[in-house]
Amino acid sequence: MIKITLDHGRTLEEPEGITVAQALQDLGVATDHKAVAASVDGELLDLGRTLDHDCTVAPVWLESPQGLEIMRHSAAHVMAEAVRSLFPGVKVAIGPAIEAGFYYDFDVAEPFTPEDLARIEARMAELVGADLPFKRREVSKEEALGLFREMGEAYKVELLEEIPADSVSLYRQGDFVDLCRGPHIPSTGYLKAFKLTGVSGAYWRGDEKRPMLQRLYGTAFATHEELNRHLELLEEAKRRDHRKLGRELGLFMVEEEAGPGLVIYLPKGAMLRSLIEDFERREHLKRGYQMVMGPQMLKADLWKRSGHWDNYRDHMYFSQVEETLYGVKPMNCLAHMLIYKSRVRSYRELPLRFFELGTVMRHERSGVLHGLTRVRQFTQDDAHIICTPEQVESEILGVLDFVFEVMTVFGFEYEVELSTRPEKSIGTDAEWELATGALHNAMQAKNIPYSICEGEGAFYGPKIDVKLKDALQRRWQCATIQCDFTLPERFDLTYVGADGGRHRPVMLHRVVLGSLERFMGVLVEHYAGAFPVWLAPVQAILLPITDRVHAYAQEVEGLMKDAGLRVELDGRPETLRYKIREAQLQKIPYMVIIGDREAESRTLSPRLRDGTEWKDIPVDTFVQRVQEEGKIPSPVKSP
RNA sequence: GCCGGCAUAGCUCAGUGGUAGAGCAGCUGAUUCGUAAUCAGCAGGUCCGGGGUUCGAAUCCCCGUGCCGGCUCCA
Numbered sequence: 001m002i003k004i005t006l007d008h009g010r011t012l013e014e015p016e017g018i019t020v021a022q023a024l025q026d027l028g029v030a031t032d033h034k035a036v037a038a039s040v041d042g043e044l045l046d047l048g049r050t051l052d053h054d055c056t057v058a059p060v061w062l063e064s065p066q067g068l069e070i071m072r073h074s075a076a077h078v079m080a081e082a083v084r085s086l087f088p089g090v091k092v093a094i095g096p097a098i099e100a101g102f103y104y105d106f107d108v109a110e111p112f113t114p115e116d117l118a119r120i121e122a123r124m125a126e127l128v129g130a131d132l133p134f135k136r137r138e139v140s141k142e143e144a145l146g147l148f149r150e151m152g153e154a155y156k157v158e159l160l161e162e163i164p165a166d167s168v169s170l171y172r173q174g175d176f177v178d179l180c181r182g183p184h185i186p187s188t189g190y191l192k193a194f195k196l197t198g199v200s201g202a203y204w205r206g207d208e209k210r211p212m213l214q215r216l217y218g219t220a221f222a223t224h225e226e227l228n229r230h231l232e233l234l235e236e237a238k239r240r241d242h243r244k245l246g247r248e249l250g251l252f253m254v255e256e257e258a259g260p261g262l263v264i265y266l267p268k269g270a271m272l273r274s275l276i277e278d279f280e281r282r283e284h285l286k287r288g289y290q291m292v293m294g295p296q297m298l299k300a301d302l303w304k305r306s307g308h309w310d311n312y313r314d315h316m317y318f319s320q321v322e323e324t325l326y327g328v329k330p331m332n333c334l335a336h337m338l339i340y341k342s343r344v345r346s347y348r349e350l351p352l353r354f355f356e357l358g359t360v361m362r363h364e365r366s367g368v369l370h371g372l373t374r375v376r377q378f379t380q381d382d383a384h385i386i387c388t389p390e391q392v393e394s395e396i397l398g399v400l401d402f403v404f405e406v407m408t409v410f411g412f413e414y415e416v417e418l419s420t421r422p423e424k425s426i427g428t429d430a431e432w433e434l435a436t437g438a439l440h441n442a443m444q445a446k447n448i449p450y451s452i453c454e455g456e457g458a459f460y461g462p463k464i465d466v467k468l469k470d471a472l473q474r475r476w477q478c479a480t481i482q483c484d485f486t487l488p489e490r491f492d493l494t495y496v497g498a499d500g501g502r503h504r505p506v507m508l509h510r511v512v513l514g515s516l517e518r519f520m521g522v523l524v525e526h527y528a529g530a531f532p533v534w535l536a537p538v539q540a541i542l543l544p545i546t547d548r549v550h551a552y553a554q555e556v557e558g559l560m561k562d563a564g565l566r567v568e569l570d571g572r573p574e575t576l577r578y579k580i581r582e583a584q585l586q587k588i589p590y591m592v593i594i595g596d597r598e599a600e601s602r603t604l605s606p607r608l609r610d611g612t613e614w615k616d617i618p619v620d621t622f623v624q625r626v627q628e629e630g631k632i633p634s635p636v637k638s639p
Numbered sequence: 640g641c642c643g644g645c646a647u648a649g650c651u652c653a654g655u656g657g658u659a660g661a662g663c664a665g666c667u668g669a670u671u672c673g674u675a676a677u678c679a680g681c682a683g684g685u686c687c688g689g690g691g692u693u694c695g696a697a698u699c700c701c702c703g704u705g706c707c708g709g710c711u712c713c714a
Contacts, residue, residue, distance in 0.1 A: 201642025
């Protein structure tokens with residue numbers, strides 16, 4: 001007999017070899033079609049597994065994050081079975097669950113067409129209808145190798161060869177056997193609400209030198225309602241797409257004639273950008289940064305010295321000027337180094353914080369360009385902090401505070417990641433340890449929760465990334481703080497210490513919003529184009545009803561402009577309904593209706609974007625209100 | 640860069656080998672109107688570029704460019 005304890009519940013004596021499902025039932029947990037697996041002493045197991053020692057069990061419910069992941073993984077297996085039956089000769093690669101869905105990679109002679117998706121989905125529905133059980137079998141690695149070799153599943157064989165363990169588990173449902181760690185749902189009937197969402201190419205093991213496979217994407221949820229909600233969220237994301245809104249709202253364009261990945265700002269987009277820049281300058285000056293500006297290109301020799309030539313050349317643009325090769329800057333650090341070196345520096349000056357709205361050019365590969373979020377020329381809110389080693393931690397904390405405060409201004413939630421040394425990098429082990437330690441310490445000191453990304457750091461140092469989450473819970477890379485012990489070395493930066501000797505400072509690279517282009521794109525989608533008054537390119541539009549009030553409307557326009565408001569006057573001989581519709585589609589915060597009544601009493605009747613109507617407000621009152629609302633917000637100090 | 644799809648008027652899109660279409664936007668005129676589209680008329684195209692097949696190509700084939708979805712990359 002063994003003792004089985006229900007998590008947070010009672011304990012029972014059960015015979016050895018009892019199944020997980022039976023044990024849960026005996027413990028009074030009704031698992032019928034709601035539990036998909038169980039956590040046994042923290043390990044996820046199928047409900048059909050047997051128990052042979054004292055343990056604690058907890059059911060994994062279908063609708064829990066773990067349950068959904070298990071179901072999605074099983075859905076991938078079902079999809080693979082469907083593909084196998086419809087496309088004889090196909091080889092299967094890997095098929096994991098991913099965030100909000102799953103995929104499976106196939107080696108198939110002809111790429112899948114969108115029409116194939118419907119066929120595969122229909123076949124999957126049949127398999128689900130058959131309610132085939134998932135059967136687990138543990139076999140020796142040798143046996144598994146033999147099995148997959150016989151089936152001609154070369155990818156599975158390759159995976160198996162890399163597994164160090166002597167035995168592996170196989171899962172079979174219907175005619176489909178897969179090498180898999182599990183666990184899985186008890187049977188295909190558990191899979192209710194699923195949908196195939198796309199097909200694309202994907203390299204085997206993510207390596208562009210290996211074969212290109214065909215990847216089928218799908219998603220699955222516990223209920224049809226949740227699946228529909230998810231699909232609606234995707235629709236909403238499409239409606240908010242900054243590329244679509246960017247055109248509709250007259251913000252920006254990217255023209256083939258000018259070049260891919262090169263953003264052209266239209267008047268309203270340029271206004272928005274300059275409002276963000278004003279905000280940035282003010283906030284940086286408040287925090288002890290000094291504004292600097294560097295040239296657009298610098299001699300290639302300098303990029304060799306910095307290490308960019310060896311590590312970043314493929315992403316740079318070069319130009320031969322007379323006899324000399326120049327590199328267009330992909331980063332802003334070089335000029336900042338030269339500024340530091342322009343005279344002898346004392347420890348009393350440190351930390352020095354050089355801030356630049358620096359426009360950089362990077363040669364991104366053609367297939368990766370995307371609206372404003374991935375471009376070839378962009379402007380960073382970049383700064384380099386040069387300080388003593390002792391100041392590193394407090395400087396990092398200062399930047400983190402800055403970032404968090406700015407995120408609250410725009411209403412973003414965020415997550416923090418720490419990235420460690422990548423394979424291709426410069427500097428000594430000791431320097432990397434010191435830098436990485438400083439970043440860890442800073443975050444632990446502030447009690448900031450963060451995750452670690454091994455090997456994702458910059459070539460010159462470890463970094464902290466802040467990923468913000470927009471209104472649709474999508475994550476975007478914006479802020480990053482990078483520790484750099486090598487550039488000061490390479491450029492021989494020094495400061496004179498209290499002891500009169502020369503010492504080596506440390507440098508931090510950091511951006512808050514990151515790329516202004518990307519941030520604008522994210523903002524457009526976050527606000528769905530309905531910018532708060534302080535960011536709205538046009539804050540108010542005056543809509544005179546008849547020509548009789550035109551003079552009054554012009555007078556109001558002048559008053560509002562004098563008050564520093566961004567106002568437009570729509571004097572076209574159109575109906576009020578028509579003008580309101582257009583202004584509404586442009587998401588202008590205030591539509592100001594001006595008719596005979598308003599002209600008579602020298603008032604205004606503003607309509608808000610949400611449809612609220614205000615009647616007969618004195619001009620001054622309205623102007624003050626918009627002025628107040630249009631002030632650049634001050635960040636709230638983060639705790 | 641790689642895999643797949645797409646490219647027709649400013650925008651959204653019809654048009655499967657036989658004289659290029661619609662709605663919206665634009666222009667002109669009429670309408671002076673109270674909270675999401677007033678009416679009428681006009682104009683607008685190297686059908687992405689280049690080559691080929693064909694009596695004839697927006698349509699079929701090849702090459703390029705760009706965009707979209709992914710992969711890879713993202714310092």
